[in-house]
Amino acid sequence: MTSHRIGSIASETLRFTFDGTRYHGRADDTIASALLANGVRVVGRSFKYHRPRGIMGYGVEEPNALVDVTLNGVTTPNLRATTEQLVDGMAVQSVNASPVAASDRNGFIDRFAQFLPAGFYYKTFIWPDWHRFEPSIRAMAGLGRLDPANEPPANNPQIAAFCDVLVIGGGPAGLRAADQASKAGKSVMLVEDGREVGGSLLSRSAEINGQPGLEWALQVAAALQAAGQRVMTDTTAYGVYDHNLVALWQRRPGQSDAQWRVRAKEIVVAAGAIERPLIFPDNDRPGIMLSDAALSYLARHNVLVGRQVVLATNNDRAYSVADALRRAGAQVTVADLRSGAREGAVANARIEAVHGAKGVEAVTISGKRITADCLLMAGGLTPSVHLHCQAGGKLRYDETIAAFVPHENLPGLKVVGAAAGQYSLNEILGVGGEAHPYAIAPAWPQRDAKGRQWVDFQNDVTVKDIALAERENFRSVEHLKRYTTLGMATDQGKTSNMNGLATMAALTGQTIPQTGTTTYRPPFVPVPFGVVAGRRRGEFFNPVRRLVLEREHRQSGANFREYGGWLRPAWFGGANGPANIRREAMAARTTVGILDGSPLGKIEVIGPDAGALVDYNSYNTLSNLKPGRIRYGFMLTESGVIYDDGVTSKVSDEHYVVSCSSGHVAGVVARLEEWRQDRFDPSRVFVHNSTPQWATLTASGPKAKDLVTALGLGVDLNDAALPHMAFADGSFDGAPARVSRVSFTGDRSYEITVPSTKAAALLAAMGEAGKPLDAVLMGSEALLLLRAEKGYVIAGKDTDGTTMPHDLGVAGPMQKRQNEYVGRRSLFTENAQRTDRQHFIGLTVEGEQMLPVGAHGVERVNKKRRSIGFVTSSYNSPTLNRPIALGLIERGMERKGEVIDLVHLGQTFRARISDPCALDPDGARLNA
Template sequence: MTSHRIGSLAAETLHFTFDGTRYHGRPGDTIASALLANGVRVVGRSFKYHRPRGIMGYGVEEPNALVDVTLNGITTPNLRATTEALVDGMIVRSVNASPTAADDRKGFLDRFAQFLPAGFYYKTFIWPDWHRFEPSIRAMAGLGRLDPRNQPPAQNPQIAAHCDVLVIGGGPAGLHAAQQAMGEGKSVMLVDDQPVIGGSLLSRSAEIDGKPGLEWAATVSADLQANGHRVLTDTTAYGIYDHNLVALWQRRAGQSDAQWRVRAKEIVLAAGAIERPLIFPDNDRPGVMLADAALSYLARHKVLVGRRIVLATNNDRAYPVADALRRAGAAVTIADLRPQASDGALASAKIEAVHGPKGVEAVTISGQRIAADSLLMAGGLTPSVHLYCQAGGKLTYDETIAAFVPRDDLPGIRVVGAAAGQYALTEILSLGGEPHPYAIAPAWPQRDAKGRQWVDFQNDVTVKDIALAERENFRSVEHLKRYTTLGMATDQGKTSNMNGLATMAALTGQTIPQTGTTTYRPPFVPVPFGVVAGRRRGEFFNPVRRLVLEREHRDAGAVFREYGGWLRPAWFGGANAAANIRREAIAARTTVGILDGSPLGKIEVIGADAGALVDYNSYNTLSNLKPSRIRYGFMLTESGVIYDDGVTSKISDEHYVVSCSSGHVAGVVARLEEWRQDRFDPARVFVHNSTPQWATLTASGPNSKALVAALGLGVDLDDAALPHMAFADGQFQAAPARVSRVSFTGDRSYEIAVPSAKAASLLAAMQEAGKPLDAVLMGSEALLLLRAEKGYVIAGKDTDGTTMPQDLGIIGPMQKRQNEYVGRRSLLTDNAQRPDRSHFVGLTVEGDTTLPVGAHGVETLNSKRRSIGFVTSSYDSPTLNRPIALGLIERGMERKGEVIDLVHLGQTFRARIAEPCAFDPEGARLNA
């Protein structure tokens, strides 16, 4: 054992095991600090070569120390030992190692490293067949083990918050910014990922406002909270999203973790900087560590990482670290890579070798072998610009600090402190002084680097791997990343990306700015799925939505199924589905059927720009409707694909009601709201989802007019006064009632919308009025059958993720409309105009066998059979006494009358391509 705890054992001791061996720690320890205090050097194995790995960092930058943790019998995989608080009774196991990290039976793989360079799997396993190797490779892949019992309850709260100033980072720069904002009377929210506020002050001594640094930090934090401002510790800002929405992950002791969604007028990024490793042969040995990490373990946990320490540096920040380690009792040799060094340091030092198979035993520096048990690296600081770049910020390279820094502030976002390349307290606190007080000499990898020099420690990427990528022309940093997996480990390149791109720059003869950086994407750290999901798990993930008339339908013998997230009657009358669906469909064609259509969307768009908004949201022009009229239309995605269909009713020039399918109500509301805010003046148009406020019951069939007339709604039902695709307002039991003439069956139909509180009374009245008219209650299955007879499309069932309006034969708006609408430009692309697109058609079955939904139409070309489309809907029509089907068939509109083969699970069928409408193509029954 080389590392050890300074001072006496604490009164309280925490017991835990690592790889089966029992150890102890102190309250406040992380798993990493406790392992170091117990002299554990090998904590894991690298991903590809299974080389022994030790703890290298202190926080989120740690690439090596991933562990599986078992508490109370439940295992959580792939936790970072440096950020996970130690808990009494923890069972900790290394990942990617068997049986232990110290004695991994797959460690022999490192002997074959020369045969396993970057990209070897792309080349080696392509012949004779990848699938021959796949099972073995998959068995070896992955980190950690999933525990099927680890299914935490849906208790993670989702908290929305607003403030004037959100400060991310509780170090000197963040505290100073928060203090200033508070003084200006602004509401402040300060978040930091550590359990204690202070940042660099937690490990480096300083004096601010006449107080020791930590005392000053505690005072500012207390002042913020005393004045009503929020201070969140153990909270990581892991992503900045559209419109400067910041997502926070808060760890809460004794409670479920929380996710905060914060919108602030101003975001101050004070996220600090991460120390870089140095690149030299065998720099991945256990015991090789970042200098700042060693200082933090000493200052915060009283853990001295070694007794004989070599500290390699290219900058002045390492010298205070050496002083602190010496005061704690360590012998420290400073190897300064720069030509000039302070007294006692080795100048122009070159690290030539690190000795020790499972931990540092000696270091060769410029030909001199020095006994050592730890080697610390101080390669300079890399500003934490991740959140800034996620928000769209661009970087510029600062030669004076050998790092990328933010180029400019963004709207509503500014970067301060070490994240902006400001490393001196005088600069951070606006006290004047030298801008960059620490002198640094770049120490990037060289073209002629010898030996195995590690850049990405977790994924086993070396300088030679990057050189191979350069030789094979994967020189773009994005290509380099994917070819070598550089920066793709769980630490996302926090310690490797800068050295990796500097290596590529050296290999290509470019400057580092010319080489560029990779794209920064959220999350900044791995976030538990449960935190992101919040309470949307189990039955909360997709709550059953229930009709206000569910009890009445059950009393009437309804059999329920889920449609678009709603529990709705599928049919009435018992378990014999086919017979009951057929009975309801026949009655709806011959007498009258009563259907509960309450879940259909009723979304009100109100205001001076209401017409413009509904037009922009729709493929069809809607604003030129006359009041009290209704129009059918489509909504498209931005890629021109059909998203939903429905009808829109015009109340007035400033009031429309958009109806959509039951399952798309939330989505349509969201897109209307998005475009309201992004394209229109939000003060001139408003969106209100009134779907839950109204119950809608439909009467459909030849006797529907008589049934509605018997209700006494005070509406003139004469066809001249209320034609098809019109509505009128009346009353039902002194409550408003709207009667709309729309049909999804092809027969005369009336939709009656009343306040939900009147739904039961309306249903009872309709059933009573329907008795002499032979009315029946009708479920969704009969409705779906009737609409298929008419060839009416259901978006998402009769369309797929490529279907555009022209594939349904609806091209008028595309040809006539000149103004913009969602998806318009996509309808004009080469892909949209392809002649071989799949069209919506009917299929007349040859024989009396109903086609299976999903059966593929096929044709044979050059002795090879290929799919030309598939069946989307299929029924045995009681009205036509024959099977009917709808489908998406390649060039279907041009092939009407052609007989095609269809196959499904070894069976072959034949059908003739026809018009989608198989019943009453003239539409006479709408007014019958």
């Protein structure tokens, strides 16, 4: 390709390097346009065979030109040269090449291509052991290389916005839709992926309302802004999600990129269409390019991509490209695959060969060799239906344009313009304008085609690879995609998927609609991690939550650790954690311990359907509680696995308070809200997270009742009035106070909940009331020890991603409940009913040494050792004066009394399987 810049080079002031060679470019250049202007042919290597590749597209559809870019000493990998703006001082490096794209020493791999067909890795390296080959294969995998110094600051803003109409695409169709909505008095956002609005008008001449098309586009955009509407360029709509939520990636020169989350009453998708390549032998040579891309480089950057050009087409749109190239000084031969070619074109043309190892030198058309330095492909347009499909839209195949288009518009989302298969300005605008004729004749790959014909250019998928997939029965397009990696490259098949499924259709004898399409998923283009993460990096990744009483706890000598995302006292006293934890635990067993349990969930469920919602969300039935009573239970995932445990309090038939573990509050709120909206009438039940509004302090131990009595809360604490698993409302310091009789220690316990503003006063009052009782402040570590003595479960610590309620010995609801609840059906699957499931058990240690958490129980089978489970919790019990442990062991409930071996880091231990509860199995201490 002997491309060059047309016109003056006085403005070419930007300096950059590519693979170590110095070049210059202009301020309006992308990396791709600058490379083309400097005559660079080979810009990369294909992923699998390391074949030389050149620039093929103009925008996000580009499959070949991926580069690493170093600027100001920091390297960013895998940027698309066609969309990355040129900056002075850039150092651009080709990827997947050693040392550089023009002379890649791994290019020899292509000579062995016949031995490396689709599925080669799956078939070859499974024997004798994949792990022997994995390190070498992984070392060769990947494209660009990460730079450890590339640590972008956490300053990508996350912006929420609302509008009546969100228009995606700033071409003629999008501008018209935005203009109409604005004039109708609606709030409008128009987002355009490119640096300026105009779409096809930026490269193709047209007249609209008596003025040049691009001038019309700029006037419409200016009018929108003057009307107070938002027009955003350099902004990509990359995903459509539930409830008309659209995610936008905004590039902001001189600032960090931003992510917008837009809720719109109506979404208008005017995303245009992408030109398709044609399939013929050696169609991947550098110098082979899409015709629309060549036109854009000429019109927008004054770059002529070749002087002797062959343009292969199956539609009429290509002729205007040929005319533009000729006016710029190129010799153009049009090879029309149709019989009805225009005058001067080669009719019924067949591209039989492309000559030139590292770039186009000649093209053989229907037996005639033609000297050429560039071959352009115009295989028709594929509408950009990605966002429509992400929103759940279906497609239909339109024979007249040989492409899939939206079957029908969705509620709140419509597709217009080229994205809907409308390729004429008259059709798009409904006004006077030059129509761009199309008249396409399908030119799909042929099943009996000769030679190597490339379908996916980045991942090296050929027609023969697709034929192999068909022979091996990978005929579903989803199977085809995964078997051959068709459409799995960084361009996500924007130029390959349509040709790929057409090839499979030809091979199977099906129609293209019968063959179908793969699933469209966000993001539409690769989005930087930083944009998605926003400011959630470093200490902001998961900001620690702080107790309202943190200052008071620090004054009392608390040592803090993080539990469930909360910074909480681990123990009080000096740095000797084990001694202080033992002291607190012993005091809580003999006198009374005071614990800050404020982070525990306090999620209110209110309304006529409140009982039905909490029942559906819980493994246990909760609606049959009496007001003032509390019930312990589990929440399950849809797969039947324990998600969380906790207690639920019934205030009335229409008011429940769900308490869950500290780290799961947000998740439980999301679950309740999801099912509220999905399964129930949202007007009949409401979910409110009141956890931050209330503080909870717990008194636990034999003297807990004496301490709470001294507070004068106005609550009858007699066991008959306030039994275990009940609550009553009183007051403290002129504010409401709720006293709940629940225990996570196995001793008599009272949870006192007051407004957060009263937390400090309550803690001080409990401290004063506790002095004559020898009360102690207790941290989380002592609580965890006390609950382990009782065999109480902590979800996520004593359970894993497979644990179900009956693995803990709680099978009653599964056996008795007949109504639906989350996870119910999964509890009756073959996997759930296996007899070798791991059960929650206790482990009585032989000797005085604690079992390490994570130690595996083992048994020998055929002289080989296999794991039968593992230790989940392990402590030295001060109450029992011996080590205790909990674990998940295969068939553990059936094996009580059995002594098993456990191994950890080369050490072997022995323990006897026992009941989880090691202290007070009859529960007498709860009422002592």
